[in-house]
Amino acid sequence: MEKQKRNTKTKQMIMSVLSDSSSALCYDDFAEKLREKMDKATIYRILQGFCDDGMIHKIVGENGKTYYALCHHCSNEKHNDNHLHFRCVRCETISCIDEPVSISPLPSGYKMLAVSCIVSGYCPDCLTEQNEKVAK
Amino acid sequence: MEKQKRNTKTKQMIMSVLSDSSSALCYDDFAEKLREKMDKATIYRILQGFCDDGMIHKIVGENGKTYYALCHHCSNEKHNDNHLHFRCVRCETISCIDEPVSISPLPSGYKMLAVSCIVSGYCPDCLTEQNEKVAK
DNA sequence: TTTAATATTGCAACAATGTCTCATTAATTT
DNA sequence: AAATTAATGAGACATTGTTGCAATATTAAA
Numbered sequence: 001m002e003k004q005k006r007n008t009k010t011k012q013m014i015m016s017v018l019s020d021s022s023s024a025l026c027y028d029d030f031a032e033k034l035r036e037k038m039d040k041a042t043i044y045r046i047l048q049g050f051c052d053d054g055m056i057h058k059i060v061g062e063n064g065k066t067y068y069a070l071c072h073h074c075s076n077e078k079h080n081d082n083h084l085h086f087r088c089v090r091c092e093t094i095s096c097i098d099e100p101v102s103i104s105p106l107p108s109g110y111k112m113l114a115v116s117c118i119v120s121g122y123c124p125d126c127l128t129e130q131n132e133k134v135a136k
Numbered sequence: 137m138e139k140q141k142r143n144t145k146t147k148q149m150i151m152s153v154l155s156d157s158s159s160a161l162c163y164d165d166f167a168e169k170l171r172e173k174m175d176k177a178t179i180y181r182i183l184q185g186f187c188d189d190g191m192i193h194k195i196v197g198e199n200g201k202t203y204y205a206l207c208h209h210c211s212n213e214k215h216n217d218n219h220l221h222f223r224c225v226r227c228e229t230i231s232c233i234d235e236p237v238s239i240s241p242l243p244s245g246y247k248m249l250a251v252s253c254i255v256s257g258y259c260p261d262c263l264t265e266q267n268e269k270v271a272k
Numbered sequence: 273t274t275t276a277a278t279a280t281t282g283c284a285a286c287a288a289t290g291t292c293t294c295a296t297t298a299a300t301t302t
Numbered sequence: 303a304a305a306t307t308a309a310t311g312a313g314a315c316a317t318t319g320t321t322g323c324a325a326t327a328t329t330a331a332a
Contacts, residue, residue: 106255113258117252142279
C-alpha cells in the first residue's frame with residue numbers, strides 16, 4: 001500500500017458524497033453529484049485508493065458496473081466485505097446489509113475464503129409502496 | 137423470446153464448447169477454443185440467445201466479466217439461477233455448485249427475489265495440491 | 273427443385289466502463 | 303521560499319460488449 005498520502009479537497013469531496021449516501025454509488029453517481037468538478041481518472045483513482053486503504057469496498061453489480069460503499073461495519077483489524085448486498089429491483093439502489101451471510105455448507109473439498117453476494121428484490125421503502133398500490 | 141429459431145453449426149459449436157467444460161466460460165474462452173472461426177458479435181449473440189432460451193445462465197464475476205454456464209440442474213419449469221458459484225483463487229475457474237444457497241434471514245421489510253452469490257477460495261483440486269505443498 | 277421468405281452471420285462502427293501516461297498543479301518538507 | 307513529492311487533468315488507450323447493415327445460410331413455399 002503506497003497510496004493516499006495526502007488528504008486533499010478532492011478526496012474529501014468524494015468521501016463526503018459517499019458518506020451522505022445510504023446506498024452504494026457507481027462512477028456515474030459521483031460524476032453527477034460532483035457536476036463535472038473532477039476528472040474521470042481522478043474519481044476512479046481516488047476510489048481505488050480508498051479501496052486499497054480499506055476505507056471503502058467495491059461491489060460488482062450484475063450489470064457489470066462497480067459500486068462503492070463505505071465500510072461501516074468493518075473494523076480496521078478485521079476487514080469484512082463478506083456481508084450481504086441488496087439490490088432493489090424498483091429503485092435500483094444497491095446497499096449493504098449488515099447481517100453476515102451464512103452459506104449452507106459447501107461440498108467437501110472446497111475451502112471458502114470470501115463471499116460476494118447480491119440479493120435482489122424489494123427494499124423496505126419500495127415494498128411498502130408496492131403493497132399500498134396493491135391494496136388500492 | 138424471439139430467438140434461436142435455427143439450430144446452426146455455429147450454435148452447436150458454442151454449445152459443445154460449453155458442454156465439454158466443467159467450469160463457466162467467458163467470451164475469451166470461447167474465442168480461444170474456437171480459434172477465430174467465429175465473429176465476436178456472433179459469439180455474444182448466441183450466448184445471449186441461449187440465456188434468453190433458458191439453456192444457460194450468466195454469472196458476472198468480480199472482475200466485471202460475464203461467464204456463461206449450462207443450466208445443469210435447472211428444470212425447464214423451474215429455472216433456478218440462485219445456486220452458488222465458486223471461484224477458485226488458484227486455477228481461476230468459476231463453476232456452479234449445486235447446493236442451493238441459504239441466506240440468513242434478511243432484516244424485516246426486505247423481499248428477496250433472487251440471489252447472485254460467488255464464493256471464492258480453493259476448489260478441491262487446488263486445495264489438494266496446496267496441502268501437498270505444505271506437507272513437503 | 274427452384275424460388276421466396278426469413279433467420280443468422282461477419283464486419284465495422286459504436287458504446288460503456290475503466291486504466292495509463294505524462295505534463296501541470298498542489299501539498300508537504302526542508 | 304525553495305525543493306521535493308504526491309495528486310490532478312487531459313487525452314489516448316484498453317477491454318468488454320452491442321448495434322446496424324449487407325451478405326450468407328437455412329427453412330418454407332411453390
